[in-house]
Amino acid sequence: MxxxxxxxxxxxxxxxxxxxxxxxxxxxxxxxxxxxxxxxxxxxxxxxxxxxxxxxxxxxxxxxxxxxxxxxxxxxxxxxxxxxxxxxxxxxxxxxxxxxxxxxxxxxxxxxxxxxxxxxxxxxxxxxxxxxxxxxxxxxxxxxxxxxxxxxxxxxxxxxxxxxxxxxxxxxxxxxxxxxxxxLVVFLRRPGNQAQFSAQLAAQTAQREPLREVQQWISEHPGGDLSVESLAARARLSPRHFARAFQTETGMTPGRYVDRVRLEHARRLLEDTADGIEEISRACGYGTPEAMRRAFVRTLGSAPAEYRRRFRPAPLGPIRPEPTH
Missing domain, CATH: 3.40.50.880 (Class I glutamine amidotransferase (GATase) domain)
Structure with missing residues (x-):
């Protein structure tokens, strides 16, 4: 007891x-x-x-x-x-x-x-x-x-x-x-080292509309071309001006923001789908499983396959609450 x-x-x-x-x-x-x-x-x-x-x-x-x-x-x-x-x-x-x-x-x-x-x-x-x-x-x-x-x-x-x-x-x-x-209708998937904020919440929302649109684009297209040059063109700014403005308004460099969004998206796919590691690495913009593995080890201390084993348990049958008396 x-x-x-x-x-x-x-x-x-x-x-x-x-x-x-x-x-x-x-x-x-x-x-x-x-x-x-x-x-x-x-x-x-x-x-x-x-x-x-x-x-x-x-x-x-x-x-x-x-x-x-x-x-x-x-x-x-x-x-x-x-x-x-x-x-x-x-x-x-x-x-x-x-x-x-x-x-x-x-x-x-x-x-x-x-x-x-x-x-x-x-x-x-x-x-x-x-x-x-x-x-x-x-x-x-x-x-x-x-x-x-x-x-x-x-x-x-x-x-x-x-x-x-x-x-x-x-x-x-x-x-x-x-x-x-x-x-309790909650997930037993949030490890202790999960950030208190999602990538979108961890960064400030940009004040200027073009930069806000870029933030939204990054979140919706983690597997796309998210280079500074490409994002700057979407915001209709020069790469140098875009990088400086993005960090000033969000408190985070474009590269750091992209890294967080991609890692967060990869974690969700590992937890919620049966997609293969190679498929997920492409969908999240890593290109190769090795690149995704390095990102996971660097940030979370475990490789993607190990992360999936720990936080995507086999489904359980329906719950039948035990009587309390």
Missing amino acids: RTVLIVLFDEVQSLDVTGPLEVFAGAEARHAGSYRIRTASLDGAPVRTSSGLTIVPDHALADVPDPHTLLVPGGQGTRGPDPRLTDWLRDHGPRAERLVSVCTGAILLAEAGLLDGHRATTHWAYCDKLARDHPAVEVDPDPIYVRDGQVSTSAGVTSGIDLALALVEEDLGRETALLIARY
Whole structure:
């Protein structure tokens, strides 16, 4: 029996709580005795989430034994938290076998000194703050979640579900995690090193219409001629002017943007289709499987075939929810 304790406080983000809770509850429903889930606030009093939802905790923090997995959600309540909460985390966090945060819950762990010397992430909007306020933490702003020893941190909101599914997979196996993912109608395909943003969201949208049209063209034609010269002609600019304007308005060079779009498209095809590696490499503009392999290894640390084996599981049969009583 692994106890999972979810810490509650006023102005918590409700989905940071309920997303992981549903994952662990789903695992317990399918494997009775696998998890015991508890929620607790400082005094055991109900808390009001940032969206106005009221959650009634099971316990006061002082009354719960040290858990196997201690999960700290984020939300507006992480700004200027009650010092008693930070003190409790500092005292009890090291006793948990796993420390987990969702979104800005990482800030609470950092303020308790529990992320010092660890690699961690949080919501993209707060990564700079986390790095600035806690220089002993190695902040990685890109992944949707990071696992470093006993400490696991995730980015904004829904990534807490991804991380919880990864923990269930570690505890109970991939098939159980897949069943839960399908029941919740989410994908068990987002690896921790997946970027918080798609290529289109990671870059700013250009202000000038010709450059916006070029961004759209790149996304719709990853296998086309996406050289600077070709894209500049489409924008009716000289190559030099186009490259400078594109970087100024999007914060990314044309080549970098094209690389991200092609990699993202290749990943989707590997995950969602049975197309061959050679066919995908042509469709995404790599030209050869070797060129695509180099791009995958450089960015993701695994070759396309290995990526497909890890993130395109065999289909499962229909889910029949087990009775809860």
